[in-house]
Amino acid sequence: MKRPTIADIARRAGVSKGAVSYALNGQPGVSAATRQRIIAIAEEIGFNPNSAARALSGATSNAVGLTLCRPARTLGIEPFFMELISGVEAELSARSYALTLQVVADPDAEIAVFRRWWGERRVDGVLVCDLRVDDRRVPVLEQLQLPAMVIGGPGHTGALANLWVDDAAALVEAVEYLVALGHRRIARVGGLPGLLHTEIRTRAFTDLRDRLGLSQAVTVPSDYTGEEGGRATRRLLSSPDRPTAILYDNDVMAVAGLAVAQEMGLAVPADLSIVAWDDSALCRLVHPALTALGRDIPAYGTHAARRLLAVIAGGPADGFQDQNAHLTPRGSTGPAPRDS
Numbered sequence: 001m002k003r004p005t006i007a008d009i010a011r012r013a014g015v016s017k018g019a020v021s022y023a024l025n026g027q028p029g030v031s032a033a034t035r036q037r038i039i040a041i042a043e044e045i046g047f048n049p050n051s052a053a054r055a056l057s058g059a060t061s062n063a064v065g066l067t068l069c070r071p072a073r074t075l076g077i078e079p080f081f082m083e084l085i086s087g088v089e090a091e092l093s094a095r096s097y098a099l100t101l102q103v104v105a106d107p108d109a110e111i112a113v114f115r116r117w118w119g120e121r122r123v124d125g126v127l128v129c130d131l132r133v134d135d136r137r138v139p140v141l142e143q144l145q146l147p148a149m150v151i152g153g154p155g156h157t158g159a160l161a162n163l164w165v166d167d168a169a170a171l172v173e174a175v176e177y178l179v180a181l182g183h184r185r186i187a188r189v190g191g192l193p194g195l196l197h198t199e200i201r202t203r204a205f206t207d208l209r210d211r212l213g214l215s216q217a218v219t220v221p222s223d224y225t226g227e228e229g230g231r232a233t234r235r236l237l238s239s240p241d242r243p244t245a246i247l248y249d250n251d252v253m254a255v256a257g258l259a260v261a262q263e264m265g266l267a268v269p270a271d272l273s274i275v276a277w278d279d280s281a282l283c284r285l286v287h288p289a290l291t292a293l294g295r296d297i298p299a300y301g302t303h304a305a306r307r308l309l310a311v312i313a314g315g316p317a318d319g320f321q322d323q324n325a326h327l328t329p330r331g332s333t334g335p336a337p338r339d340s
Contacts, residue, residue: 004047004119012041046119063098064088064308065123067110069130072103078224079251079280080297081129084151087301088127095309097124107132111140118144125149125312127304131156131196149308151300153319156196161317163304167197168204170293170325171247174275175208175217177327178245182336183273187243188219189232189253201249216241222253229253233260237272244336245273251282254290258332269334279328288331295325 006024010017015034022029023038030038066088068081075081085099092099100123104110114137117123124147128137131152138158141148150157153164178186188205191198202219209217220236222228229248236243237260248254254276258268266272268288276283279294300322311317 003121004042004045006047008045009038009041009047012045013038046115060124061121062096063100063123064092064305065100065102065113065117065126066129067102067104067113067126069104069107069110075103077226077252079282080278083280083297084129084301084304087298087303088305089301090298091302091305091309097305097309107136111137114140114144114146118146125308127151127308128160130192131162132194133196133199135196147308147311147317149304149311151304152196154321157319159317161307161311162319163300163307163322164319165295165300165322166324167200170277170327171201171204172208173327174247174293175205175212177329178247178273178275178333179212179214181245181273181333183245184214184336185216185241185243186214186245186247187217187236188247189229189236189249189257190219190221191224191249193221198249216243218243222249224250224252226252226256230256230260233257234264237261237264237266243272245275245333247275247277249277251276251278251280251290251292254292255282255286258286258290268332271337273333273336275327275333277325279325283330291328291330291333293325293327295323299323 006017006020010020013020015038019030019034020038023035024042068075089099102113104113114126117126126146126148128148128150131150133156135156138156138160141160142158148160150160150162153162175186190202205217205219220232222232229252233246233256236246246257248257254274258274261268261272268274274290276290276292279292283290283292303322307320
């Protein structure tokens with residue numbers, strides 16, 4: 001796609017390029033109604049007069065964009081994104097690049113940000129998180145030809161470069177460990193439905209349930225927050241055939257689940273074993289310390305930023321599998337209760 005120009009605005013507004021210039025620069029020569037129409041068209045097609053000189057010169061912005069479609073209040077308590085961003089920043093700062101971070105409310109707003117950044121030449125490339133099944137952002141970025149690195153996969157990334165880990169293999173490692181401890185009633189508190197990595201984990205959990213004959217293994221969807229993770233745990237532990245082990249899709253929900261279990265008078269791990277995903281410091285600060293699936297998340301962010309900068313420099317937009325998460329057993333897991 002061609003970036004918008006003054007000529008594009010003039011053609012759509014039915015005025016001269018001079019009139020567009022007057023309107024955008026606040027100069028006399030056009031009526032108030034015409035000025036408002038021209039400004040509205042400029043905003044609609046993503047034209048920003050402050051970026052015109054940069055667009056003509058072909059200069060780069062030396063910045064990388066990252067949008068997060070999460071409530072801003074959750075980012076301060078979500079260790080994964082803080083660790084990921086720290087790794088991204090480490091690589092970008094070493095290369096004299098800046099990180100432009102934008103929190104958005106929904107995927108439509110995220111796409112609008114991409115279009116604005118592209119039209120204004122605000123960033124040289126973008127990092128894409130929380131890949132969805134049939135993600136609408138992918139064809140938009142392909143159409144804009146904006147260099148991108150998708151943190152997620154495999155698959156559903158189109159022609160965009162991507163960095164991914166094998167979530168299915170990590171989940172199998174955790175569940176097989178619980179089965180080896182004698183657990184048969186195993187539950188999983190999952191992340192946001194529709195995210196590709198959530199779907200991959202759910203599919204792997206279901207396949208393993210069928211293969212091992214774990215008829216009471218269930219997945220309960222949640223949203224990564226402690227509040228919803230706690231509610232899901234309370235429902236599971238209030239059921240007649242309560243699970244003897246629960247696997248959580250992040251550490252925040254696992255810590256909340258531990259608190260609920262203790263509130264309900266259950267001993268961990270004697271009555272209930274708990275496994276967390278994302279082995280942050282939270283997992284080691286509670287008692288008992290949480291068994292967790294973990295990997296070097298800052299390094300993951302560094303690798304994503306490094307590979308995006310390579311794409312910006314003209315390198316191939318290929319896929320790369322990073323280091324998988326592995327299980328670290330701690331005090332929150334033990335043999336299944338004898339009466340289970």
